[in-house]
Amino acid sequence: MTKKLTSFKAALSFPNRTIAHFYSQIKQQELILQRIHEVLPAAIAEHALHCVVNGKKLLLYTETSAWASQLRFYSSVMLAAIAPITRESISIVQIKVRGETSLTGRKQEMPAGEGSLQTTSFGRKPNIPSAEKIAFIHDYSLNVADSQLKQALLRLSSTLEKLSKTKPQTD
Template sequence: MNHSKKPLFKPAMDFNGRPLAVCLEKIAEQKQLLNRVQNSLPADIAEHAVHCVLSNTRLLVYTDSAVWASQIRFFNQLILNDMRAGGHQNILSVQVKIILSATHGSRKRIVRLPSAETVAGIFGQIDDESGDALDLALAKLGRTLRKRLALKAG
């Protein structure tokens, strides 16, 4: 049985390089926008503006952390005015976004247990006779830490 199907994808040679040229033009435009944004910002903040994309009438500026995003947002109007002065009258707003690095979300958290002396010190602070909520919470914490230390040692 012959099932001749039309291929879903064109071979790369059928494109004659045009899609690649379009991508390279977009990249060049984004680099130019980024350069203009970085020139509108103070030098210490500008190095944290890592990428720019024009989306309809909105300029998206990407940065590497929330701290720098808030600093860049402070200069939104200055960036917008500089873009308009540079011939980008169609940009109506600037939005700052955060790019999280691949290692940022995949970092493994390490449990740091206190020393046995610190755990013993917690039990030294507890008044067994009082029904105080803080004493009960400290006792529970002390028991949990003692178990974790025993598991780690054993």
């Protein structure tokens, strides 16, 4: 019995321009992220996690909104640094915060409530001041000369008053 030889080629052995295009995009995004890490201060650079070029926009992903605000200060520096290595002229840097994940790695669902002020922190409760302190903030705001500060203190006192009237939910 002779063995019959079959010629079989794996699917990835055929030339495929689509896969090659995706690989080139991934390589370009890695180069851009590497260049961004080079121009940012070390403490901030480690929080620039991923980047994607979308038209004339650079999307940069980070962990929290605090790091996003720090990265926004360096948007012009990042644009100047990546200009020589991008295929298109990028003029906008948009910084996005990656979704929060729990210890299991799954995305946390945020409770949806109509007009409710709820937090999704892990076991932390808001610290609402006493009614006397809320009244003091309100009374003090009426005597402030600066109108912008006065409005801010009035909004703060009304928000704290609303939060103090809501009953805490038991888990």
